[in-house]
Amino acid sequence: MSTNYYIFNRKKREEIQEFNRFWEEIFIPGIKQQIEDHCSKQDGAYVNTDFGNEIIGEKISGISGAPGKSESYETVIGVSHWNGKRNLFQWEGSYVEEHIIRDESSLVEFFNSKMNQQQYSIVDEFDKEYTLEAFLNAIKYGGDESVS
Known part of the structure; x- marks a missing residue:
């Protein structure tokens, strides 16, 4: 073992961990919610809930993990x-x-x-x-x- x-x-640890909490609990969920809200409100032939979910899955999920290492x-x-x-x-x-x-x-x-x-x-x-x-x-x- x-x-x-x-x-x-x-101090650096405290600040970075606080930023990571902001990123994971406020920032990214906020972006996802805005995309979902916009796409469901648009509800068009191309920009709709499925399109929003695709954007979230392909683009936003890739940046969901907090950048502070x-x-x-x-x-x-x-x-x-x-x-x-x-x-x-x-x-x-x-x-x-x-x-x-x-x-x-x-x-x-x-x-x-x-x-x-x-x-x-x-x-x-x-x-x-x-x-x-x-x-x-x-x-x-x-x-x-x-x-x-």
């Missing part, structure tokens, strides 16, 4: 592998801002900054958030000490 771990920018606010820092006896952690050597996270000491150095502590969090692929100490224990000993 393996688990991916990420560092994410809290998690890669824009989170960075993989490594993967934890349980080999049956112990936990093995493979660092990715990823850049967060202009700081490379390639091992435990570079991660600790990154989080020594008060601003980084306030701006960033560590999370696993299941969206469990970790303190720095809990994360380091999890990758060393395989325990789940998430804060959420």
